Amino acid sequence: MQYSNLSEKIGLIKSGRISLIENVETFLQTIQSRKNLNAYNFVFEEEAIQRAKEIESKIKSGQSGKLAGAVVAIKDVLAYKDHPLTCSSKILSNFISIYSATSVQKIIDEDAIIIGKTNCDEFAMGSSNENSFFGNVLNPVDDSRVPGGSSGGSAVAVAANLCDVSLGTDTGGSIRQPAAFCGIFGLKPTYGRVSRYGLTAFASSFDTIGPFAKNVHDLALVLNVISGKDEKDSTSVNQNVPDLISVLNNQKKYKIGIPKEYFAEGLDVEIKNSILNIVEKLKAEGFQIEEVSLPMTEYTIATYYILITAEASSNLARYDGARYGYRSDNYSNLEEMYINSRTEGFGTEVKRRIMLGTYVLSSGYYDAYYRKAQKVRRLIKEDFDKVFQQVDLLITPTTPTTAFKIGEKSDNPLEMYLSDIYTTSANLAGIPGINIPIAKNSNGLPIGMQVLAKQFDEEKLISFASRFDKT
Ligand code: GLN
Secondary structure: OOOOOHHHHHHHHHOOOOOHHHHHHHHHHHHHHOHHHOOEEEEOHHHHHHHHHHHHHHHHOOOOOOOOOOEEEEEOOEOOOOOEOOOOOHHHOOOEOOOOOHHHHHHHHOOOEEEEEEOOOHHHOOOOOOOOOOOOOOOOOOOOEOOOOOOHHHHHHHHOOOOOEEEEEEOOOOOHHHHHHHOOEEEEOOOOOEOOOOEOOOOOOOOEEEEEEOOHHHHHHHHHHHEOOEOOEOOOOOOOOOOOHHHOOOOOOOOEEEEHHHHOOOOOHHHHHHHHHHHHHHHHOOOOEEEEOOHHHHHHHHHHHHHHHHHHHHHHHHOOOOOOOOOOOOOOOHHHHHHHHHHHHOOHHHHHHHHHHHHHHOOOOHHHHHHHHHHHHHHHHHHHHHHHHHOOEEEEEOOOOOOOEOOOOOOOHHHHHHOOOOOHHHHHHOOOEEEEEEEEOOOOOEEEEEEEEOOOOHHHHHHHHHHHOOO
């Protein structure tokens, strides 16, 4: 049965032309046949079928929601009541959530089916999905390569047809970067647009939840459902949520800025050329395009890694073997219980960040690192405020390279951190960003283009990105 987006598919499900149960079964079969990709930590087979039956009867009685029958995968850092919540970490490997994240609940309330929880880097720390207690996730385009991270499983679940749409989280690029590596759309909303309630905190002032999809229509549909003020998250913002579906294909000719710092040394030439090619086409279509400057760009990675490690070291203090998850068998007093549980429960990258964060927050270094980085964060935000007075949108690459080989960067954390060079700035400034798959390189690997907008301008991102929808 032909359909070009999820709303059309849901329409066919509601009219009975697509069987809801068969749809779920097809996904379950594909998940089974692509098990080698390791995209899911958990698949809820029987439950998904049971839920499909319930939704089918809701449809019959004419009471079904906006996402009736849509099959959704969620990153395993999001709480889903009575289901495992591991953050792909040994320390939470036996943890079952007692409530659902607001974003997850909103999806359920619209009658979507949560098919499983996706693999990711441990506590969402990473750019390659190589830091998971459950093992690497493979890129479906080339399985010798990483899918990106940290939401690698959620990106792969969409790219390899293991669900209709998925949710990921983005603290420094973890939606946009894996979307770019896997050749799909991924959107990081404005900080505060989507409630973080039930998202396991990594760096609380950076964390956001957003969708992955094969087309912009589906992104808009899901983003509309999960957005909005939530009493349970005091950082969620009471801002009107526009009807994002209505702005699709509105053909508005936004004013576009090209930040020169994002096209400097270090950018893969095929990525650069593909984006400049698009820019030329836009010009020919009458878009007003100008070069702009974000002079603080060179400080983003350093600032990001000081601030997020500080926040992470504080957020991860709660995993002490007493209250949550894993406890070491090997201790003779309380102190040893804490130390051994954390030593055995956390992976290398998480420990590295706890150490770094504890260091930058320690009394002798607080002013030199943490406070300084806070000030630089403000300057980075001001850079964006300034350019968004001139232009509506910024076009940049999403990543400096296409998907790299498994193992290529895993021994070199600094090089790994540099793969976030174009994405972390949006989280420092709290602005929304999207990855648009625009081309393939000479090896057939996807190339992504990032578009950024000012806070709460998701509408412009969606409207502009829909020009690139193939469907
Ligand atoms: N790759 C970045 C990091 O390791 C971003 C992670 C994320 O967005 N969750 O911190």
